[in-house]
Every structure is written in C-alpha cells, then in structure tokens.
Amino acid sequence: MEPATMAWTAGLLGAGLVYWFVWVMGAAEVKGKRAVDLKMGSITRDKVQDKYTQYWSFFRRPKETATTQASADKVPAFVDTFYNLVTDIYEWGWGQSFHFSPSLPGRSHRDATRVHEERVADLLGAEPGHRVLDVGCGVGGPMRAIAAHSGARVVGITINEYQVNRARAHNRKAGLDAQCEVVCGNFMAMPFDDASFDGAYSIEATCHAPRLQDVYGEVYRVLKPGRLYVSYEWVTTPLYRADDPAHVEAIHGIERGDALPGLRRQDEIASIAQEVGFEVVQELDLALPPSLPWWTRLKMGRLAYWRNSLVVRVLTLLRIAPKGVVEVHEMLYETAQYLTLGGETGIFSPMHMVVLRKPATAAE
Numbered sequence: 001m002e003p004a005t006m007a008w009t010a011g012l013l014g015a016g017l018v019y020w021f022v023w024v025m026g027a028a029e030v031k032g033k034r035a036v037d038l039k040m041g042s043i044t045r046d047k048v049q050d051k052y053t054q055y056w057s058f059f060r061r062p063k064e065t066a067t068t069q070a071s072a073d074k075v076p077a078f079v080d081t082f083y084n085l086v087t088d089i090y091e092w093g094w095g096q097s098f099h100f101s102p103s104l105p106g107r108s109h110r111d112a113t114r115v116h117e118e119r120v121a122d123l124l125g126a127e128p129g130h131r132v133l134d135v136g137c138g139v140g141g142p143m144r145a146i147a148a149h150s151g152a153r154v155v156g157i158t159i160n161e162y163q164v165n166r167a168r169a170h171n172r173k174a175g176l177d178a179q180c181e182v183v184c185g186n187f188m189a190m191p192f193d194d195a196s197f198d199g200a201y202s203i204e205a206t207c208h209a210p211r212l213q214d215v216y217g218e219v220y221r222v223l224k225p226g227r228l229y230v231s232y233e234w235v236t237t238p239l240y241r242a243d244d245p246a247h248v249e250a251i252h253g254i255e256r257g258d259a260l261p262g263l264r265r266q267d268e269i270a271s272i273a274q275e276v277g278f279e280v281v282q283e284l285d286l287a288l289p290p291s292l293p294w295w296t297r298l299k300m301g302r303l304a305y306w307r308n309s310l311v312v313r314v315l316t317l318l319r320i321a322p323k324g325v326v327e328v329h330e331m332l333y334e335t336a337q338y339l340t341l342g343g344e345t346g347i348f349s350p351m352h353m354v355v356l357r358k359p360a361t362a363a364e
C-alpha cells in the first residue's frame with residue numbers, strides 16, 4: 001500500500017474510533033446527554049477545577065462536616081457545587097433518575113427505575129387533582145414518571161439551578177410541563193404555603209440535610225393534615241460496625257463522594273419523623289431480600305467505566321470538556337466502588353423506605 005493511502009486509512013480509522021467512543025459508546029443509557037455536551041452546571045469552564053478542589057476539601061472529612069453549626073450551614077452551598085459538577089456526568093452515564101432501584105429479573109434498568117418510582121405514587125394514592133411535592137427532584141426523572149403514572153400535578157424543588165433548567169427542558173420535551181413544575185430552593189426552608197400539598201415524597205435526597213429534622217419539619221408544614229409523605233433514605237444498617245475499619249472506610253468513601261454531611265443510622269429515621277409530628281405508617285428496607293441487589297448496575301459496567309474515563313480524558317485534551325472533569329469522573333468511579341462494597345456487605349442501604357402521615361387532627 002502507498003504511504004499516502006496508509007496514512008489516509010489510518011486517519012479514517014482513527015476518526016471512526018473517536019466517533020464510536022464519544023458519540024456511540026459514550027452516550028447515556030437514556031440518551032438525553034452526549035459526552036460532547038458535558039458541562040459543569042452553572043460553573044464557568046475556568047472555575048471547574050477550583051470548585052472541585054473546594055468541594056473535596058470540605059467533604060474530605062465527612063464526619064466533621066455537620067458537627068458545628070457553622071459547617072452545617074455551609075452544606076447546601078457545597079451540595080449545590082457538587083450537583084454543578086456531577087449532574088451532566090450522571091445524566092450521561094446513568095439517565096434522568098438519580099437513584100438506585102432493586103434489580104428486577106429479566107427487566108431493564110429503565111423498567112426497574114420506573115417501578116421503584118411508581119411505587120411511591122401508589123403508596124401516596126396520588127391521583128388527578130392532587131398536588132404532590134418532590135423533595136430534592138434532581139432533573140426530574142421520578143417527577144415525570146409519577147406525574148405520568150398517577151395523573152397528579154408534581155412540584156419539584158432542588159437547590160441546584162442548573163438542574164431546574166434541565167428538569168424544565170425535559171418536562172417540555174416529554175409534554176409534561178403543564179403537569180410538572182420545578183422550583184429552585186432549599187428543602188430546609190421551602191417557599192411553599194402551609195398545608196398546600198396532597199402528598200410528598202423524597203427519593204435519595206434528604207441524606208444531604210445535616211439535620212433530618214429540618215427537612216422533615218418542612219415537609220410536615222406544607223402537607224395537608226391526614227396526607228402522606230414517602231421517603232427513600234440513605235442509611236447505615238444494623239450490620240454496620242463503627243469499630244470495623246473496613247466498614248468505616250466504606251461509609252466515609254460513600255459520604256465524601258456523594259456530598260453527604262454524615263450518613264444516619266436506619267433506626268434514627270422513624271424517631272426523627274415522630275419528633276416533628278409524623279405518624280409512622282410503614283418502615284421497610286427495600287434493599288433486603290427478596291429484593292435483588294441494587295448495586296449490580298454499578299458493578300456490571302467495568303468496561304463502561306474504563307471507556308467513559310477514556311472519553312472524558314480525550315474530551316478534556318481536545319478542550320471540549322473543561323479541565324477538572326477527569327478528577328470529578330475519577331471521584332465518581334471511586335465512589336461507585338465504595339457504594340458497591342456497602343451493598344455487598346449489607347452495611348448500607350440507599351432505599352430505607354418510610355411512609356409517614358401528618359395526623360388528620362394536626363392544626364392547619
């Protein structure tokens with residue numbers, strides 16, 4: 001073969017390979033976000049690396065994060081930074097629902113995710129005419145599933161403005177913008193009237209609150225008397241041993257890679273709910289058998305992680321993705337290992353479910 005022909009062939013093959021990696025293989029399971037569109041939320045390109053460094057130094061020692069009032073007060077701002085850094089990577093590599101679900105035999109991850117979300121709507125008895133609150137709504141995957149399944153109107157709140165814009169765009173695209181509303185705000189001080197919701201839920205979101213009382217108290221305030229609140233909580237289970245260094249390392253790994261001010265114990269949830277006035281209707285760890293493992297989705301993609309890591313490196317080199325994305329991606333990869341360990345050892349659950357009722361007799 002002529003050297004020029006060889007060079008052309010090699011060039012074309014190389015371009016084809018880059019195309020395959022970035023556009024074909026690098027796309028999300030729910031193809032809402034392409035690798036070439038990875039931004040870092042509302043952080044400008046030149047600030048990404050600095051913001052990541054600031055995030056990391058704040059959450060590096062998780063247990064200390066919420067021990068003083070001063071540092072607890074800073075948590076929402078750092079959680080906001082965290083979601084600026086990770087939202088696009090989550091959408092690209094996971095989809096529009098930022099949570100786990102028990103695996104379902106013979107069904108896709110997308111189905112398992114939807115079933116886990118629809119369960120919330122069914123427990124709430126959500127129906128057309130109801131106004132339901134999504135506490136920590138992300139980019140609105142659960143909100144759209146619940147609105148479509150129940151016919152209820154859903155109002156979501158998130159601390160992160162970039163997510164608000166993403167969620168609104170997804171709602172419009174899904175034709176659900178008349179039914180779904182998204183508000184930017186802090187779930188520990190919500191901009192909603194007392195007794196203005198027929199139901200409320202939170203999916204893997206309240207773990208970001210330094211004090212669960214603050215968010216549960218707000219949900220209690222905005223719920224109508226007699227109505228339900230369903231929450232999927234991140235907790236350590238009774239298998240967790242604080243004197244086992246391997247357990248401690250896994251839980252710290254989960255906390256610092258997920259912007260958590262300190263995981264709560266499973267047995268703390270119901271008593272905090274009662275403390276703010278709720279009746280506990282049901283409490284169940286949905287991660288326990290007969291549920292199939294939620295962490296297999298994280299484990300199965302070693303090749304996918306390797307590919308994604310290469311994609312973000314190439315995109316950073318080409319200056320398509322901002323500097324700092326590689327570090328954020330590495331942090332997420334490491335977090336995935338700790339989450340898997342937490343699941344396999346049974347010391348951690350991301351789906352400890354509580355169904356709570358605001359007493360019918362509660363003053364409005």
Ligand SMILES: C=C(CC[C@@H](C)[C@H]1CC[C@H]2C3=CC[C@H]4[C@H](C)[C@@H](O)CC[C@]4(C)[C@H]3CC[C@]12C)C(C)C
Pocket residue numbers: 089090092093094097098099100204205207258259298304305308309329332333335336339
């Ligand atoms: C509830 C929370 C988020 C839970 C999950 C949605 C995310 C936790 C860890 C995330 C991920 C880890 C590895 C990433 C991978 C390296 C990358 O290539 C593609 C995206 C990941 C799979 C990413 C996806 C979302 C998670 C599974 C917390 C924050 C309270």
Ligand SMILES: C[S@@+](CC[C@H](N)C(=O)[O-])C[C@H]1O[C@@H](n2cnc3c(N)ncnc32)[C@H](O)[C@@H]1O
Pocket residue numbers: 076079083096097098099135136137138139140141142157158159160163185186187188202203204205206208209
């Ligand atoms: C892991 S995501 C889950 C999102 C959504 N529930 C889902 O399952 O797709 C956690 C969400 O909680 C929100 N959040 C965290 N702290 C918050 C706060 N103080 N006020 C409002 N939202 C908050 C984040 O912005 C994010 O949207």
